């Protein structure tokens with residue numbers, strides 16, 4: 241790590257922007273929200289930086305956001321996601337403008353770019369932060385994240401190198417409701433390096449849409465090891481379809497191959513904020529709880545009344561999920 245650069249040369253908070261189907265990604269709006277709060281505490285400006293094939297693709301929603309500066313690294317080849325060249329472009333921008341803080345979503349794209357950018361900038365990177373704040377004494381970024389398998393919450397500071405870099409998973413921060421609209425400064429830099437040289441694309445495949453369904457679902461029916469087998473998740477799906485919800489899972493269920501990992505909720509899966517979270521056959525280990533703390537109402541169904549999730553749930557139903565779920569589905573159908 242490059243130590244002790246002249247810190248007075250580094251200003252402003254940057255968010256690495258992402259788009260989905262031409263629209264600003266939710267995680268970017270969430271990061272703009274927390275980035276604004278950090279920038280206000282530092283009395284500095286907030287920038288959102290995009291790697292795009294064309295400057296006209298800057299998402300329109302950004303004009304109504306609280307970012308002060310929009311920076312575009314433009315390269316026709318960026319239409320194909322090419323992490324080496326994109327991270328080099330962002331690193332060039334970092335060298336030119338010297339941001340003090342750099343935030344990225346812990347998404348598949350952010351996870352591909354942020355570590356590369358950190359290596360190029362010779363700085364540290366705190367991955368999967370669950371809290372970010374400014375230490376009013378030192379002015380440093382406090383980067384909070386679970387450590388040692390979730391048994392400890394660590395607060396990390398990057399004292400010497402710059403920028404201070406952190407990634408945050410989607411859903412950890414909420415999208416700001418009241419947006420402080422700002423005049424925008426637009427900065428465009430063109431990059432010409434050809435992307436993907438020496439690489440051959442063997443196949444392309446669409447990732448599961450479970451990511452989006454879980455993120456937006458008002459009802460989540462999640463299953464754990466207590467579901468017993470792959471077929472058991474059909475019952476959870478039936479309940480999810482009945483209430484218009486999505487199916488989630490613990491890592492145990494994913495590791496057993498009962499459901500794809502795109503459904504995993506928790507420290508190493510999704511962070512979700514449904515109105516109702518129904519946990520079926522889930523014990524409630526800290527790593528799972530880490531992903532459901534934003535749920536408005538938690539209902540736990542478990543044979544063991546002493547399971548940790550039964551203790552913390554708003555409603556705890558003691559019993560066999562195979563007895564309770566079919567009855568629940570019938571009752572909901574009869575109510576309509």
Ligand SMILES: Cc1cc2nc3c(=O)[nH]c(=O)nc-3n(C[C@H](O)[C@H](O)[C@H](O)COP(=O)(O)OP(=O)(O)OC[C@H]3O[C@@H](n4cnc5c(N)ncnc54)[C@H](O)[C@@H]3O)c2cc1C
Pocket residue numbers: 388389390463464465466467489490491492493504505506507508509520521522523524525526527528541542543544547559560561562
């Ligand atoms: C670094 C690290 C990261 C991790 N990340 C995650 C993560 O992101 N997400 C995650 O979920 N886990 C994660 N884990 C794993 C986590 O520690 C637990 O092992 C896991 O969450 C347990 O899953 P479970 O509740 O399905 O299984 P168990 O703990 O085995 O619980 C099964 C529950 O089902 C109940 N049950 C059994 N049969 C029935 C029935 N017929 N009806 C009703 N109830 C029944 C049992 O009483 C029990 O409470 C992580 C672990 C580590 C070390």
